Amino acid sequence: GQVFKLKDYKPTDFVVERIDLTFELDPRETKVISRVILHRREGVAKDVPLVFDGDELTLDGLQLDGSDIDPALYDVTPDTLVIRGLPESAPFEVTVSTTISPETNTALMGLYRTNGVYCTQCEAEGFRRITYFYDRPDVLAVYTVTIIASKDEAKYLLSNGNYLGGGNYDEGRHFAAWFDPHPKPSYLFALVAGDLGLIEDTFTTMSGREVALKIYVEHGKEPRAGYAMDALKRSMRWDEEVYGREYDLDIFQIVAVSDFNMGAMENKGLNVFNDKYVLADPATATDADFANIEAIIAHEYFHNWTGNRITCRDWFQLCLKEGLTVYRDHAFSADQRSAPVKRIAEIRLLKAHQFPEDAGPLAHPVRPESYREINNFYTTTVYEKGSEVVRMIRTVVGAEDFRKGMDLYFERHDGDAATIEDFLACFAEASGRDFKQFSLWYSQAGTPSVTVSTDWNEAKKTFKVTLEQSLAPTPGQSRKAPMHIPLAYGLILPDGSEFAGHPTGKEAADGVLHLTRRRQVFTFTGVPGRPVLSINRGFSAPVNIAMEQSTADLAHIARHDSDGVARWQAISEQATRHLVEASRLARDGRNLPSARDLADILVATAADDSLEPAFRAQALTLPAESDIAREIGSNIDPDAIHAAREAVLSEIARAGLAVFSDLADGAPKGPYSPGAADAGRRALAGIAMNYAAIAEGSPARAKAAFDAADNMTTLSQALQVMTQNFPAAAETRQALDTFRTRFADDPLVLDKWYSLQALAPGAGTRARVEELLAGKDFDRTNPNRMRALVGAFTSGNPTGFNAADGGGYRLLAREVVDIDKRNPQLAARLLTAMRSWRSLEAERQEQARLALVSIRSAGNLSADVSDIVDRMLA
Ligand code: B3K
Numbered sequence: 074g075q076v077f078k079l080k081d082y083k084p085t086d087f088v089v090e091r092i093d094l095t096f097e098l099d100p101r102e103t104k105v106i107s108r109v110i111l112h113r114r115e116g117v118a119k120d121v122p123l124v125f126d127g128d129e130l131t132l133d134g135l136q137l138d139g140s141d142i143d144p145a146l147y148d149v150t151p152d153t154l155v156i157r158g159l160p161e162s163a164p165f166e167v168t169v170s171t172t173i174s175p176e177t178n179t180a181l182m183g184l185y186r187t188n189g190v191y192c193t194q195c196e197a198e199g200f201r202r203i204t205y206f207y208d209r210p211d212v213l214a215v216y217t218v219t220i221i222a223s224k225d226e227a228k229y230l231l232s233n234g235n236y237l238g239g240g241n242y243d244e245g246r247h248f249a250a251w252f253d254p255h256p257k258p259s260y261l262f263a264l265v266a267g268d269l270g271l272i273e274d275t276f277t278t279m280s281g282r283e284v285a286l287k288i289y290v291e292h293g294k295e296p297r298a299g300y301a302m303d304a305l306k307r308s309m310r311w312d313e314e315v316y317g318r319e320y321d322l323d324i325f326q327i328v329a330v331s332d333f334n335m336g337a338m339e340n341k342g343l344n345v346f347n348d349k350y351v352l353a354d355p356a357t358a359t360d361a362d363f364a365n366i367e368a369i370i371a372h373e374y375f376h377n378w379t380g381n382r383i384t385c386r387d388w389f390q391l392c393l394k395e396g397l398t399v400y401r402d403h404a405f406s407a408d409q410r411s412a413p414v415k416r417i418a419e420i421r422l423l424k425a426h427q428f429p430e431d432a433g434p435l436a437h438p439v440r441p442e443s444y445r446e447i448n449n450f451y452t453t454t455v456y457e458k459g460s461e462v463v464r465m466i467r468t469v470v471g472a473e474d475f476r477k478g479m480d481l482y483f484e485r486h487d488g489d490a491a492t493i494e495d496f497l498a499c500f501a502e503a504s505g506r507d508f509k510q511f512s513l514w515y516s517q518a519g520t521p522s523v524t525v526s527t528d529w530n531e532a533k534k535t536f537k538v539t540l541e542q543s544l545a546p547t548p549g550q551s552r553k554a555p556m557h558i559p560l561a562y563g564l565i566l567p568d569g570s571e572f573a574g575h576p577t578g579k580e581a582a583d584g585v586l587h588l589t590r591r592r593q594v595f596t597f598t599g600v601p602g603r604p605v606l607s608i609n610r611g612f613s614a615p616v617n618i619a620m621e622q623s624t625a626d627l628a629h630i631a632r633h634d635s636d637g638v639a640r641w642q643a644i645s646e647q648a649t650r651h652l653v654e655a656s657r658l659a660r661d662g663r664n665l666p667s668a669r670d671l672a673d674i675l676v677a678t679a680a681d682d683s684l685e686p687a688f689r690a691q692a693l694t695l696p697a698e699s700d701i702a703r704e705i706g707s708n709i710d711p712d713a714i715h716a717a718r719e720a721v722l723s724e725i726a727r728a729g730l731a732v733f734s735d736l737a738d739g740a741p742k743g744p745y746s747p748g749a750a751d752a753g754r755r756a757l758a759g760i761a762m763n764y765a766a767i768a769e770g771s772p773a774r775a776k777a778a779f780d781a782a783d784n785m786t787t788l789s790q791a792l793q794v795m796t797q798n799f800p801a802a803a804e805t806r807q808a809l810d811t812f813r814t815r816f817a818d819d820p821l822v823l824d825k826w827y828s829l830q831a832l833a834p835g836a837g838t839r840a841r842v843e844e845l846l847a848g849k850d851f852d853r854t855n856p857n858r859m860r861a862l863v864g865a866f867t868s869g870n871p872t873g874f875n876a877a878d879g880g881g882y883r884l885l886a887r888e889v890v891d892i893d894k895r896n897p898q899l900a901a902r903l904l905t906a907m908r909s910w911r912s913l914e915a916e917r918q919e920q921a922r923l924a925l926v927s928i929r930s931a932g933n934l935s936a937d938v939s940d941i942v943d944r945m946l947a
């Protein structure tokens with residue numbers, strides 16, 4: 074396939090002024106007429122043709138200023154339209170007619186049908202599946218859209234912008250027209266048409282304008298859309314209060330659909346959502362579902378400024394909108410909930426997903442420099458590491474200059490298709506700092522390591538901190554330059570108080586050690602007693618820290634650090650160390666060390682009522698098997714890790730049974746509220762129930778909780794305790810049957826039923842997954858369902874998926890090749906579950922390799938899957 078390179082960027086030869094689209098909707102024969110007004114860019118020679126993108130299109134007609142174009146003057150294929158002989162300087166109108174088939178569009182890109190609803194997904198390159206156009210983010214145009222459809226089939230006809238008008242058409246059809254005054258790239262175009270349920274509200278902006286808010290869902294699901302509406306209004310207010318950003322149309326609409334390749338899409342004024350991230354009520358959604366809905370509603374809304382008003386010049390700049398918008402939605406959730414608990418969850422996620430990506434064959438910079446298939450770059454590196462980089466900018470310049478830089482960015486680039494250089498220049502200007510070295514965070518892939526050593530001189534009362542950074546080679550990048558790594562820190566004195574002094578040297582007074590060279594020494598003088606260094610507090614930089622720190626020192630941090638996140642980091646470091654050690658011993662068939670010290674800390678934390686319940690729940694959640702694997706790094710034996718972790722869990726459980734048993738009953742009584750405080754209490758009760766059940770060696774407690782549960786959070790916690798620890802017990806089978814019967818008509822809830830079974834540890838789970846896949850009512854075309862079963866099994870079940878006989882890999886390979894025929898994006902995404910295959914022990918590695926090779930040798934692979942498989946095997 075073709076390779077696209079950042080350095081080849083070139084503006085288009087023609088400038089689009091506006092575009093008028095007319096859709097005559099029909100399941101198999103939708104007629105699209107696109108009228109585009111353009112002019113030749115200044116300086117472009119008159120023999121240069123117009124080249125539009127297409128994808129699987131057929132052209133019905135082509136006109137220039139209303140007259141058919143002579144076939145000798147154009148060339149057309151399913152993926153390009155080239156027109157010669159266009160006017161030299163005057164604007165002209167090109168009319169392009171195409172016919173498309175939404176019903177048979179299984180890739181879920183472009184215009185497709187989901188449950189009878191017409192809907193579009195254009196990012197990144199879906200618009201070219203609708204009509205021939207400049208389908209690239211730097212072509213901004215004003216859109217007018219007219220939709221014609223049968224009234225029976227499509228009650229609502231929606232597109233971007235403000236409603237212009239509508240009415241009856243012919244033969245039982247009606248029409249509606251929309252005008253979006255804000256110039257936008259084609260990837261933000263959207264159309265939805267269908268018979269849907271609706272909830273409505275209004276929002277009054279900071280300048281007093283009233284905005285109509287509408288959320289469309291499947292009929293009957295309206296009562297489940299209320300939380301999303303509430304989250305939307307809070308997001309709109311927050312962006313005004315925190316960034317001074319006001320909404321800019323008369324209407325904001327969200328449509329929830331059940332077949333969607335990702336979470337949601339920020340189309341201007343008309344967001345389309347996976348219904349998983351809209352629909353929630355206490356009986357069907359967990360606390361985590363509510364929190365995800367809040368975060369994603371906010372994320373897509375915040376894109377209105379960071380993404381839509383200011384978009385990306387090209388797809389290499391994807392992190393410009395995504396990293397920044399993730400950063401903004403994180404800050405929003407932190408404000409709505411508990412900031413330290415939110416940060417802990419972010420750190421966990423980053424380490425669980427981004428760090429492995431950065432350490433394997435799919436590693437790429439936050440701003441990639443080349444790609445074969447852009448859909449494969451909507452990654453945790455671009456999104457989550459991209460957000461961490463923005464967070465570091467704030468750490469480096471401080472809160473005040475950060476806001477100044479953002480204001481400047483909004484002011485200077487409103488209406489632009491911008492670059493990372495544009496973005497950084499705003500902070501450089503606001504703060505007077507140079508961002509040249511910092512910008513390496515955008516271009517160098519891989520997770521930096523920082524080795525920390527300390528030296529306490531009792532006689533001189535000096536404390537020396539030596540930092541040394543390194544960055545391993547990643548695909549295409551063998552040598553790396555030192556980066557600017559901002560490490561927040563504190564020195565905790567023997568009495569638990571914090572040393573107030575700063576190291577000698579210039580940039581040292583902000584509580585941050587700025588590591589900019591390969592090796593740097595920071596010296597503190599006048600330190601009254603031997604301090605304990607708390608470094609990378611709050612995870613100020615996304616790096617691996619290597620430091621010899623005693624268990625006693627870690628315990629000192631866990632007890633006294635003024636920063637809650639740092640206290641959790643110290644606890645989690647202790648747990649990780651122990652689990653890594655135990656896994657190594659288990660691998661060698663040796664006896665495991667006692668986990669008594671770790672158990673004491675965790676049980677004491679569990680019982681400490683001065684700590685918020687959500688924090689205690691986080692502390693009690695041991696690093697996952699995949700976290701332990703990542704820490705070990707190579708020659709991974711998932712069974713040894715599982716055995717070691719189970720042994721540690723059970724030692725902790727036995728040590729704390731009394732405490733856990735008590736806490737397991739601590740979920741709030743009375744009516745359910747999705748708020749952070751109650752959710753935290755339920756999280757603590759849930760993890761305590763898990764420990765108590767392990768200590769008791771019986772599913773009875775969980776089964777009782779399952780039978781008594783009056784909300785989905787508790788119900789699914791109880792079921793999870795059973796499926797994880799007692800998969801074969803009669804109680805577990807009974808509970809699974811009850812769950813299935815009760816939610817038979819609710820696909821989103823049934824997804825949980827599939828996932829919980831797929832996650833049950835052990836080599837035996839694969840057979841169950843096969844059985845579920847073969848079920849006659851199993852819908853392979855629904856991405857949520859495939860992710861719930863195949864995605865959960867392959868990316869969330871280390872012992873099941875990595876069974877030594879390679880059966881898990883073969884299952885994935887077979888499914889990927891099959892799904893790829895319909896939905897390449899979904900296939901490629903599922904395949905990334907194998908991205909860490911090279912860190913497995915030799916036998917499994919060979920099985921994994923064979924599975925990857927079998928995919929590669931299957932015929933007719935999409936660009937999406939072949940790009941992933943080629944990089945994984947490279
Ligand atoms: N911008 C979309 C993602 C589109 C993915 C295209 N393959 C959702 C988001 O990040 O907000």
Ligand code: ZN
Nearest residue numbers: 372376395398
């Ligand atoms: Zn986004």
